[in-house]
Amino acid sequence: MGEETEVPVNTEVRGETWRVRISTTGGDVLGAGILLAADAVLTCAHVIPTGPGDPPDLSVPTAEISVPTTEVQVELVGVPGARPVPARVADGCWVPELADSRGDVALLTLAEPQDARHAAPLHRVAPTRGRSVWMCGFPSTRELQDGVWFRATLAGPSGPRGEWVQMFPLTPEETVRPGFSGAAVTDAETHRVLGMVVSRYDDRSSAAPASRRLHLSYMIPIETVVRHLPAIDRYVSGGRGNGLPSVPRGAARDREFARWLARWFAAAEGTRQVEAVVIKKGEAVRAATLSRAVALADRELPADTPPPRRAPLPVGIHPPASLHAPPPGTPPPAAAPRNGTARRPPSPYGPDEEPDDLLPPVGSVDLALDVSGETVADVAARVADRLGLSPAGEDGSAVGLLGAAAVPLTIVAEGVDYAAAPLALVEFTDLLAARGARLLLVFRNPESQSLELALRMADPGKDETAARLDRLRDRIDHIARRERAAHDSTALIAPVRPVPQRAAALRLDLTALRRHPEPGGARFLADLGAFESTVESELLRIEEVIGLAEAQIARRNELRGRLEAFFALLAARSLEEERAAAPLYRTAHNLLHRAPCELAEAERAVERFAEAVRHHTHRPRGGDAS
Structure with a gap:
């Protein structure tokens, strides 16, 4: 039963040249793998056979076990004509399944390098619920040994300490x-x-x-694999979820604040979707408490650990095991000696030091970043990246890329009142909340206007309808401010983009809504919901205009710097050479400092000047000519 609904490999998704089948030297299929580089394949540790001998007693913390030296055969089944090549576990890159089922990852080194163009595009993405995924494996059934595709949707964190993500099979x-x-x-x-x-x-x-029975599958997210095998970090794209600074293990903590953070990250009963807190400059203990809590909740970096260097890190060893149900969690492995053996280390989670009520669930923070100096477009780009949304292209905007997308992320934004446009950022986070995000907004100044706005938006004490109307008023006021900002920004670059002017009309619509003939009735609530969507769309539209303008202004500034750098090179030449290139410099300079700036024309002018400077600087000086 069941094989009739399976999808043969040649009839579905094509182009996954990184798909690997791993077999014994005798040809028996062991499992699958992922080509990461010309000579590197990622797989589960339990796929690799070990030598003879009974498994050690994991209750002995100092038990040392040898890394398996078994040779296996690796074949790129997604590459026509590829033949099997020998492979072994890379030095220090075997993290077997621990007693609580964490770990179970390994990196293999191929005896014969393959074409690196076939390597997999690994990417850090928050494993959000409902995401559709594919996978291809190699069951022992003879007819399916060349591969079969399965489909699933991601469900949520599961398994030991939340390291895994549960997948609902489509059937x-x-x-x-x-x-x-x-x-x-x-x-x-x-x-x-x-x-x-x-x-x-x-x-x-x-x-x-x-x-009608329960059938579940589980995956290890790429970020968790990186946590166990820092050696693969060099092959992974996408920004890390945690951008806050690390803190030393012995740093003092505010235990009450840590307890509150753990509850909020876990979405415990009584916690709110959006919270605004103040950590003033100089409150080092409170800041360290936040950083540590985020690190404990992050999938990739354990608390107290700086970002990994791009080199292999040997890790704890345990014999392989086959697929089975996930048990509860214990500590992960750490560094091992270079002699091919490993020692089970203390846990970076620190359960002996941390009571359970101070430990947030692993994976309970999707994105944490310091937004000081950041624009709305910058933050939108990070959110889009964590959602795994495709790039918008050269002329696209990250704000526009989010479009109508759901945002089921838990986000920590630190330094909101020090952002490039704090009020705009608070408005944008409110929009993210409307799309499903949970947000912890951290401010440094208790008197900031943006904090006041955030608290007003999150105020649960107001009547719901009155709060929604007040929020709409604040949004429209914000749109008016952003329209003025957009006008100033777009005026700097030609062709000047038209700026939406909708705030005045939206204010009139809001006044009409407040005078609705059936306040609180079904028709009123429907009109209110529709108007909220309209205002949200206008806010997105104006932020997209600003984002595009900011990108063009940044390009103009980059060209200004390039022009001056080449002028500095020319200054070391003779006066005659400088005079010869001066007209080209003046032309480029005038174009770049004109408002509006014709960006394409200015770019060509800078390149003409740069080419002239290259011509002069590659010639010998007057007195050096032979």
Whole structure:
């Protein structure tokens, strides 16, 4: 049963040249893998056979185990004509399954390098619920040994300490099985690799028919793999979820604040979707408490640990295990000696030091960043990247890229009142909240106007309808301010983009809504909801205009710097050479300092001057000519 609904590999997704089948030297299929580079393949540790001998007692913290030296065969099944090549576990890159099922990742080194163009596009993405994914494995069934595609949707954090992400198979028959371990989990929309298949669960205890039993699959997100194998960091694109500074293990903490943060990150009962807190400059303990809590909640970096260097980090060892149900969690492994053995280390989570009520769930923060000096467009770009949205292109805007997308992320924004436009950023975070985001907004000045706005937006004490109307008033006032800012920005670059002028009309519409003949009735609520959508769309539209203008202004400033750098090179030449190139410099300078600036024309003028400088600076000086 079930094989009739499976999708043969040659009839569906094509182009995944990174797909790897791992077999014994005798040809028996062991599992799957992901080509990361010409000579590197990622897979699950339990896929690699170990030598003879009983598994050690993991209750002994100093148990040392040898890294497996078994040779396996690796074949790029997505590359026509590829032949199997030998591979072994890379030095210091085997993290076997621990007693609590964490870990279970390994990096193989190929004896014969492959074409690096076939490597996988690994990408850091928040594993949000409902995302459609594909995976291809190699079951033992003879007809399917060349690969079979399964489909699933991501559900949410699961497994040991939340390291895994549960996947709902599209049909019960598409639950992963032996032969899928180590397979790439690929986003159906962007075709980026988001994780790796690790386990499955079948409910065999129920008396219900097999078609009605629980069937689940699990993956390890790429960020968790990086946490265990820092060596693969060089192959992963996308910004890290945690951009706050690390703090030393012994740093003092505000325990009450840590307890509150743990509850908020866990979305405990009684916590609010949007919270605004103040950490004043100089409040080092409170700031360290926030940074540590975010690090504990991050998938990639353990608390107290700086960003990994791009070099292999040997880790704790444990014999392999087959696919099975996920048990509860314990500490991850750490560094091992260079002699090919490893020692189980203390946990970076610090459970012996931290009571459970101070520990936020792993993966409970999707994005944490210091927004000091950042624009709305900058923050929107980071949000879009964490959602795995495709780039908008040269003329696109990150704000526009979000479009009508849901934003099921938990976001920490530190230094909101020190952003490039604090009020605009608070308005934008309110828009993100309307799309489903949970937000912790951190301010440094208790008297800031942006904090006042954030508190007013998050005020649960108001009547809901009155609060919605007041929020609309604030949004429209903000749109008016942003329209003025957009006018100033767009006037600097030609062709000058038209700026929407909708604030005045929106104010009239809001006044009409407040005078609605049926306040509080069904028709009023429908009109209120429609107007909220209209205002939200106008806010997005004006932020997109500003984002595009800011990108063009940044390009103009970059060209100004390039022009002056080449002028400095010319200054070391003779006066005659400087005079010869001076007209080109003046032309480029005038174009770049004119408002509006014709950006394309100015860019050509800068390049003409740069070419002239290159011509002069590559000639010998007058007195050096032979």
